[in-house]
Amino acid sequence: MSRIDSAINIDDLKRMAKRRLPKIMFDFIEGGAEDEVGLRTNANAFRDLRLVPRYYIDTAKREQKATLFGRTYASPFGIAPTGMAGAFRKDAELYLAQAAQEADVPYLMSGASNASMEQGAKLAGKNLWFQIYGAKNRSFQLDLVKRAIDLGLTTIAVTCDVPVSSNRERNRRNGFVRPLRMTLPTILEAMLHPAWVINYYRSGGLPMLGNWERYGEKNATPDQVADLFAKQTPDPSQVWGDIEAIRNAFPGKLLLKGVMHPEDARIATGMGVDGLIVSNHGGRQLDMMPSPLDMLPMIRAAVGPDVPLLLDSGVRRGSDIVAALCMGADFVMTGRATLYGATAGGLEGVKKAVSILQREIDLVMGQLGAVNLAALGPQYLLETVRAEEERRNTGAMVGRR
Numbered sequence: 343m344s345r346i347d348s349a350i351n352i353d354d355l356k357r358m359a360k361r362r363l364p365k366i367m368f369d370f371i372e373g374g375a376e377d378e379v380g381l382r383t384n385a386n387a388f389r390d391l392r393l394v395p396r397y398y399i400d401t402a403k404r405e406q407k408a409t410l411f412g413r414t415y416a417s418p419f420g421i422a423p424t425g426m427a428g429a430f431r432k433d434a435e436l437y438l439a440q441a442a443q444e445a446d447v448p449y450l451m452s453g454a455s456n457a458s459m460e461q462g463a464k465l466a467g468k469n470l471w472f473q474i475y476g477a478k479n480r481s482f483q484l485d486l487v488k489r490a491i492d493l494g495l496t497t498i499a500v501t502c503d504v505p506v507s508s509n510r511e512r513n514r515r516n517g518f519v520r521p522l523r524m525t526l527p528t529i530l531e532a533m534l535h536p537a538w539v540i541n542y543y544r545s546g547g548l549p550m551l552g553n554w555e556r557y558g559e560k561n562a563t564p565d566q567v568a569d570l571f572a573k574q575t576p577d578p579s580q581v582w583g584d585i586e587a588i589r590n591a592f593p594g595k596l597l598l599k600g601v602m603h604p605e606d607a608r609i610a611t612g613m614g615v616d617g618l619i620v621s622n623h624g625g626r627q628l629d630m631m632p633s634p635l636d637m638l639p640m641i642r643a644a645v646g647p648d649v650p651l652l653l654d655s656g657v658r659r660g661s662d663i664v665a666a667l668c669m670g671a672d673f674v675m676t677g678r679a680t681l682y683g684a685t686a687g688g689l690e691g692v693k694k695a696v697s698i699l700q701r702e703i704d705l706v707m708g709q710l711g712a713v714n715l716a717a718l719g720p721q722y723l724l725e726t727v728r729a730e731e732e733r734r735n736t737g738a739m740v741g742r743r
């Protein structure tokens with residue numbers, strides 16, 4: 343049995359990733375903004391949710407296929423964009439792409455990834471989606487859209503929740519700034535993780551931002567390309583007109599990632615955005631944001647039943663995915679959960695993370711009495727059951743009077 347095989351849950355993969363990475367790198371994955379209230383908010387939103395099962399429903403044959411934008415995937419979740427994944431393990435994005443293809447789930451590749459979308463598409467084919475950050479020079483974002491069209495990508499996402507950088511204090515304390523400020527304690531700590539150190543320096547140190555390489559000077563180094571990227575993003579001057587321009591430029595499905603306010607949801611869908619990823623960026627941006635799970639019912643009410651709503655932030659269990667679907671999400675995305683897998687064990691690690699979540703979804707569906715995703719809904723939520731029972735009991739009281 344390989345080391346990865348021994349992982350029983352996502353938390354095991356997290357521990358393996360943590361063991362492999364120097365603190366400065368693991369903290370970059372794990373950390374949130376400021377007091378990291380957002381991280382706890384996300385975890386608690388799932389922990390506080392209660393599902394009430396029904397029994398004596400034939401669930402011998404269960405399936406978790408999910409259809410989104412007319413395409414059926416093997417499971418109701420996909421892989422969220424995580425920038426610079428190649429720094430945690432060389433070629434991490436290629437492993438994420440290949441695993442997504444093999445498992446038949448979508449992989450939304452980050453615009454700040456080390457592998458390029460062209461490399462990703464070779465491995466993931468139609469399972470590759472691409473994420474874009476707005477850039478000060480609009481020609482970059484529109485060129486990224488054009489490249490996605492040229493590759494035949496069906497779906498892109500624009501991330502709206504990074505108007506400015508956030509205050510991630512773990513990174514500042516650790517010296518996770520470019521060029522990496524290697525203090526003596528950082529170096530000594532890194533020596534305790536020789537596999538990562540060897541892998542990182544053998545592959546040339548800081549990996550290239552693959553999607554931005556061509557926008558740098560000829561033969562630009564990874565550092566120079568990263569400088570260009572940092573000058574261009576985040577761009578606080580992006581406005582709805584920029585989304586409109588991308589909408590007009592891209593004929594496929596356009597997602598807006600990070601929508602939290604119902605009014606923003608209305609504006610986006612009003613201008614032809616096809617779906618929303620309700621997300622607080624995994625607690626990495628505004629620390630005081632509510633959890634996406636808390637906002638989901640309001641956003642659903644704002645956009646109506648037909649707009650696909652995806653959700654991420656805090657998903658670590660199949661039951662979290664099932665709960666999000668019961669709350670009204672159509673699809674769920676995993677950020678750290680699959681990244682732990684890629685970091686801990688490359689391709690095998692991502693496949694393990696995906697299979698853990700799939701197995702957990704299957705068992706939770708069996709426990710609830712749901713044979714497929716269409717059978718999931720608010721009727722399983724404790725608050726719905728309670729409200730329904732109260733309504734009945736009040737009706738009975740009125741009847742008796």
Ligand SMILES: Cc1cc2nc3c(=O)[nH]c(=O)nc-3n(C[C@H](O)[C@H](O)[C@H](O)COP(=O)(O)O)c2cc1C
Nearest residue numbers: 371422423424425452501623624654655656677678
């Ligand atoms: C290391 C890391 C890098 C990320 N990079 C990006 C990115 O480049 N673009 C983006 O839209 N979101 C990015 N995110 C946010 C994720 O797409 C996703 O919203 C978040 O991880 C979900 O929360 P979870 O990690 O609790 O699942 C990143 C998250 C992490 C952990």
